[in-house]
Amino acid sequence: MPNLTLEALKALAVKVLVNSQTSQANANMVADALVAADADGLSSHGVSRLPAYADQAKSGKVDGFAVPDVVLTSAAAVRVDARSGFAFPAVAQGLTEAAALVKQTGIVGVGIGRSHHMGAAGYHVERMAQQGLIALGMTNSPAAIAPWGGQQRLFGTNPIAFACPRVAAPPLVIDLSLSKAARGKVKLAADQQQSIPEGWAVDTDGQPTTDAQAALDGSMLPMGDAKGAALVLLVEILSATLTGSNYGYEAGSFFTGSGTAPNIGHFFILIDPQRFALQNFSQRFELLLAAIEAQQGTRLPGERRLRLRRQAEQDGVFIPDSLYANLQQRAAAG
Amino acid sequence: MPNLTLEALKALAVKVLVNSQTSQANANMVADALVAADADGLSSHGVSRLPAYADQAKSGKVDGFAVPDVVLTSAAAVRVDARSGFAFPAVAQGLTEAAALVKQTGIVGVGIGRSHHMGAAGYHVERMAQQGLIALGMTNSPAAIAPWGGQQRLFGTNPIAFACPRVAAPPLVIDLSLSKAARGKVKLAADQQQSIPEGWAVDTDGQPTTDAQAALDGSMLPMGDAKGAALVLLVEILSATLTGSNYGYEAGSFFTGSGTAPNIGHFFILIDPQRFALQNFSQRFELLLAAIEAQQGTRLPGERRLRLRRQAEQDGVFIPDSLYANLQQRAAAG
Numbered sequence: 001m002p003n004l005t006l007e008a009l010k011a012l013a014v015k016v017l018v019n020s021q022t023s024q025a026n027a028n029m030v031a032d033a034l035v036a037a038d039a040d041g042l043s044s045h046g047v048s049r050l051p052a053y054a055d056q057a058k059s060g061k062v063d064g065f066a067v068p069d070v071v072l073t074s075a076a077a078v079r080v081d082a083r084s085g086f087a088f089p090a091v092a093q094g095l096t097e098a099a100a101l102v103k104q105t106g107i108v109g110v111g112i113g114r115s116h117h118m119g120a121a122g123y124h125v126e127r128m129a130q131q132g133l134i135a136l137g138m139t140n141s142p143a144a145i146a147p148w149g150g151q152q153r154l155f156g157t158n159p160i161a162f163a164c165p166r167v168a169a170p171p172l173v174i175d176l177s178l179s180k181a182a183r184g185k186v187k188l189a190a191d192q193q194q195s196i197p198e199g200w201a202v203d204t205d206g207q208p209t210t211d212a213q214a215a216l217d218g219s220m221l222p223m224g225d226a227k228g229a230a231l232v233l234l235v236e237i238l239s240a241t242l243t244g245s246n247y248g249y250e251a252g253s254f255f256t257g258s259g260t261a262p263n264i265g266h267f268f269i270l271i272d273p274q275r276f277a278l279q280n281f282s283q284r285f286e287l288l289l290a291a292i293e294a295q296q297g298t299r300l301p302g303e304r305r306l307r308l309r310r311q312a313e314q315d316g317v318f319i320p321d322s323l324y325a326n327l328q329q330r331a332a333a334g
Numbered sequence: 335m336p337n338l339t340l341e342a343l344k345a346l347a348v349k350v351l352v353n354s355q356t357s358q359a360n361a362n363m364v365a366d367a368l369v370a371a372d373a374d375g376l377s378s379h380g381v382s383r384l385p386a387y388a389d390q391a392k393s394g395k396v397d398g399f400a401v402p403d404v405v406l407t408s409a410a411a412v413r414v415d416a417r418s419g420f421a422f423p424a425v426a427q428g429l430t431e432a433a434a435l436v437k438q439t440g441i442v443g444v445g446i447g448r449s450h451h452m453g454a455a456g457y458h459v460e461r462m463a464q465q466g467l468i469a470l471g472m473t474n475s476p477a478a479i480a481p482w483g484g485q486q487r488l489f490g491t492n493p494i495a496f497a498c499p500r501v502a503a504p505p506l507v508i509d510l511s512l513s514k515a516a517r518g519k520v521k522l523a524a525d526q527q528q529s530i531p532e533g534w535a536v537d538t539d540g541q542p543t544t545d546a547q548a549a550l551d552g553s554m555l556p557m558g559d560a561k562g563a564a565l566v567l568l569v570e571i572l573s574a575t576l577t578g579s580n581y582g583y584e585a586g587s588f589f590t591g592s593g594t595a596p597n598i599g600h601f602f603i604l605i606d607p608q609r610f611a612l613q614n615f616s617q618r619f620e621l622l623l624a625a626i627e628a629q630q631g632t633r634l635p636g637e638r639r640l641r642l643r644r645q646a647e648q649d650g651v652f653i654p655d656s657l658y659a660n661l662q663q664r665a666a667a668g
Contacts, residue, residue: 151631277575298483
């Protein structure tokens with residue numbers, strides 16, 4: 001299989017979605033985000049998700065024609081009802097509304113409810129930082145993590161993303177899930193009947209396990225143990241309680257066409273970096289980054305991602321044969 | 335040494351501060367926060383800090399007479415210059431201003447610059463949640479943690495605190511520092527010539543160490559390793575870059591009367607829980623907490639703290655002899 005250009009991959013993704021009960025406008029936004037993830041080397045959040053997305057749109061588990069409802073509930077609060085549609089149009093519209101407000105208010109909050117998988121969380125905040133804004137974003141997701149000391153999954157892996165503008169460089173982007181390891185790695189180990197390192201997961205009795213299948217049946221452990229578990233709860237509250245969305249344990253899977261809708265939530269905060277500062281923000285920020293880079297063995301978050309992106313823009317991205325065949329078939333089916 | 339009532343301890347703390355170049359109003363706010371920490375069992379953030387606070391006020395490293403400068407820079411942005419004074423008056427005034435705004439704006443940001451040790455971070459956010467607001471707070475602090483992969487301390491232990499109101503119960507409060515272990519524990523081990531567990535710290539070459547003294551000379555490791563290191567950076571940016579305050583590596587110590595002022599920064603976000611929700615916030619929040627508590631072996635964050643507080647309100651708190659003698663001497667010195 002030769003590499004696909006990003007343009008070709010996006011066109012293919014749009015076709016798959018439009019053939020699967022999704023509007024052209026929504027398909028464009030979903031495809032753009034998935035292809036961007038592939039370009040950044042985040043293939044687990046790229047077009048590998050498309051078959052599951054398409055199945056869900058076809059079954060109605062996600063509404064591919066949904067038009068998000070965006071309401072400015074007060075001067076700096078944007079409430080978005082994704083209406084059980086794809087996350088990408090809901091997030092984009094909420095953030096666009098917020099970005100137009102933040103120069104007047106200094107900070108804006110965006111709560112997005114009844115939503116779906118928002119892909120790589122960094123994608124959304126990076127776009128805001130490209131406009132000169134600091135952006136913090138988070139989401140809950142279907143249950144993967146038990147409460148600390150407990151046995152049953154309640155919370156998602158609940159990623160946090162953060163982006164900060166720079167004057168003469170792309171924004172600094174931080175994007176991390178709060179599980180110690182990605183659930184995908186455990187799935188892979190289970191498929192290959194391999195064990196997993198201690199500390200990644202507990203079984204259905206809440207006991208530490210290195211058995212990958214027992215881990216899949218059980219719960220992932222949070223990064224940072226008890227402290228990380230508290231952060232998982234914090235993100236669940238801001239993403240799901242605050243927006244009135246499903247908790248992880250109420251949410252249907254992101255991966256299967258059947259079952260109940262995920263209807264999870266996201267929360268974003270946009271900040272105008274000039275409104276809180278006693279000194280020049282950009283100068284001070286570059287000073288900090290230089291202090292980090294002056295130490296051997298360090299690198300700034302996102303360096304690898306940006307390098308891969310430049311490479312993908314030039315050379316395209318590699319898509320596995322079986323996935324490519326699957327997407328081509330879906331694209332042709334209309 | 336008998337236990338002291340909280341009232342007696344506060345009166346003693348106020349006297350110590352007023353005798354050490356601090357205004358009565360500022361002394362009251364500092365004392366209130368420190369005694370609250372002792373009541374909650376957080377003695378490392380209680381009146382044990384007073385000798386160092388008093389020494390710094392006497393030397394002018396912290397300005398005990400500072401009146402914070404609070405400016406509403408835009409509709410939802412409060413900028414506070416603590417003017418190298420104690421943190422508590424600056425945080426209190428910034429949050430009071432923000433709480434008055436948030437019903438109109440839905441969210442308010444409070445940047446507090448040129449500040450000092452803000453004590454137990456949970457203290458500040460809990461007060462906001464008692465007024466029905468969700469509050470998120472964070473601060474940087476003098477250098478303790480190296481950038482990931484690096485050798486020299488740049489960042490503080492950078493705590494995050496979060497509080498969320500409940501209808502028929504005290505607010506849920508999360509309060510955690512981002513170092514894997516408290517630096518105080520390493521200090522104690524070094525004093526007793528004991529080793530520390532692997533994973534807590536690295537030496538000045540950036541190599542893992544179990545030697546407590548080498549760890550003190552070196553850097554603490556973040557909770558959650560590389561992911562935690564990214565969160566440490568996030569908090570440093572929002573607390574210090576955003577507010578125009580000193581970075582951890584620029585900040586003077588919280589513990590010594592001499593040296594440069596800390597002049598670090600804090601950032602708070604207040605949220606009106608009703609402005610982002612598609613469903614009733616309080617009902618949904620209680621549902622989540624009940625789901626956590628339904629699992630054996632779990633407990634809600636802050637349960638221990640509240641139990642100790644009730645006990646302290648009844649029985650007072652124990653203050654070690656040497657500390658009590660120190661405080662009495664300082665209280666009498668005026």
